[in-house]
Amino acid sequence: GARERKLELKKIRDQEEEERKKVLDLEEEKLAAERRREQIEKAKQLQYYETDRVRTFHSALLLTEVLKERDLQIEMKKRIEQMRQTDENEERQRYQEAQNEFYKTEQEKIENKAKDRANLAKYHLAQMDQRKTQHIQEKQKDQQEGDEYRRLAEQYALEQLELEHFKKVTQKDTKTMYDKVLDDKQKIKQMEQQIDEEEDDELRVYAEAKKKIARLRREKELQAHQEKQEVRDHMIGYLGSLQKRAEADNDTQIFRARAQKEAKDLRDEQEKLEKQQKMRESITKHRFETMKRHEAEREMEEREDAEMRRKKAESDRLFLLYQQEKEKQRIQDAQVTAEFHLKQAQERKDRQRDLKASEMDEIQMDRHMNEVEKQQYQDYTGRVISYMEENGRNTYPMKRVVTDEIKRFDQLNHAYKKTDTPINGNGEKKPGSQDKKTLDETKKHLGFQWDIPNK
Incomplete structure (x- = not known):
């Protein structure tokens, strides 16, 4: 009996532990969902801040801060001007002292340069006398x-x-x-x-x-x-x-020079004859080697020409085969391309029909989103303008930007009303709703950049 009670108590404890774990899992799941929701809201807010109208509004907000900073700078400039007027006498006195010191230094430099020029002139005169002597x-x-x-x-x-x-x-x-x-x-x-x-x-x-x-x-x-x-x-x-x-x-140098000259002339003549003999032998050897090299080059050129003609004939044959295969492949590709174009044309017609069927739904959704975005924009800008007015800022630039954006919202709603026309029984729109150019421009204003294929 004690063993069964222990097993029963252990089973009860395990069930309680399992229930507690389930509760913890649910709480963690709710916490994770809340965190995901916060991150999504934060991402949406950041994405909203990156839109053109909010960025324009933020530019106006920055201009407001700049105007405030400019007013502060003007006030600071006035204070600096007052301080400058009080310190003007001291500044003038310091400037006069610095100017006197500068003049004194320049005068010393001029005197030193005059002394250096005088010493240089004396040195030049001494050198002239020395060169003359x-x-x-x-x-x-x-x-x-x-x-x-x-x-x-x-x-x-x-x-x-x-x-x-x-x-x-x-x-x-x-x-x-x-x-x-x-x-x-x-x-x-x-x-x-x-x-x-x-x-x-x-x-x-x-x-x-x-x-x-x-x-x-x-x-x-x-x-x-x-x-x-x-x-x-x-x-x-x-x-x-x-x-x-x-x-x-x-006077021995004269006789010695004459003897040396005669000996040198004799040696030069002998060397000249030896050089001429060596030169003739070198020319003969060079001519023989040149003729031999030219003969070898001519034979090599003939072999290379024959090999080149053979390779050219082979390449011409291969090129002809390649051109034939290329023409055959081109005909096959043209057939495949024609079939693909026909298929694409049919798919384009089907896609265009589907787009026309869903276009009215998209327009209604865009109109609703525009109203929501307008209300959101008005709430956000109203809070910011109120905060800036409470802190003493000039809110005229922001109000002007908000007014322009509200006008654009109204113009966009007016465009939606023009394009919101029902389809008749034949599946065609009324003449007023068939303005393709106006509809494309409206989509571009909304951020849609795709092109609808023509019929």
């Missing part, structure tokens, strides 16, 4: 170097004259010796001829005479060689004395 010294130095060059030139000319005189004397002695050698040879030749004539008579005398002639020839040649060697030694000694004297007088 340097120019005089350079001119004197150039004149001394010119005198030295003239002295060296005169000395060189005298030495050239002495060298020419020595060459003439040497040439004269050489010519005399050469003439003497020729006379000796002529005498030897005459003797040989005389010996030849006496050859048949005395062979022994001929042999002795021939030996004598050979001895005389060797003696003459030896004497001539000794004389030439003496002349050469004399010339070398004289030239050596001239060279030593030239080196003593610092």
